[in-house]
Amino acid sequence: MNDAAPHHPDAxxxxxxxxxxxxxxxxxxxxxxxERFGVxxxxxxxxxxxxxxxxxxxxxxxxxxxxxxxxxxxxxxHDLAAEYEGWREAE
Numbered sequence: 001m002n003d004a005a006p007h008h009p010d011a012x013x014x015x016x017x018x019x020x021x022x023x024x025x026x027x028x029x030x031x032x033x034x035e036r037f038g039v040x041x042x043x044x045x046x047x048x049x050x051x052x053x054x055x056x057x058x059x060x061x062x063x064x065x066x067x068x069x070x071x072x073x074x075x076x077x078h079d080l081a082a083e084y085e086g087w088r089e090a091e
Contacts, residue, residue: 012068012069012070013066013067013068013069013070014067014068014070014072015064015065015066015067016064016065016067016072016074016077016088017062017063017064017065017088017089018062018063018064018065018077018080018081018086018087018088018089019048019060019061019062019081019086019087019088019089020060020061020062020063020081020084020085020086021060021061021084021085021086022059022060022061023045023047023061025061025084025085025086026045026061026062026063027045028084029043029063029080029081029084029086030042030043030045030063032080033063033065033080036080037072037076037077037080039065039072041065041066043063043064043065044062044063044064045061045062045063045064046061046062046063046064047059047060047061047062048060048061048062062089063081065077074088
């Protein structure tokens with residue numbers, strides 16, 4: 001019996017999650033990702049309500065970047081998010 005893990009062609013696939021303070025910042029970061037990083041696939045914007053908060057003003061926005069070839073430098077992504085008072089969530 002062969003216990004070796006099967007090789008998956010997408011084994012290097014990475015998903016980056018950038019956390020931003022509001023929708024405007026998330027939209028600007030998504031645009032910058034396309035312009036500066038050449039992200040081919042449109043980043044996803046996701047509203048993330050903070051635990052226990054019902055007020056829409058207390059929501060963070062996530063920008064989800066699919067990186068199938070692990071081509072984007074996490075440090076550069078973090079720096080981009082930091083320009084908008086956000087950060088890159090460590091996986």
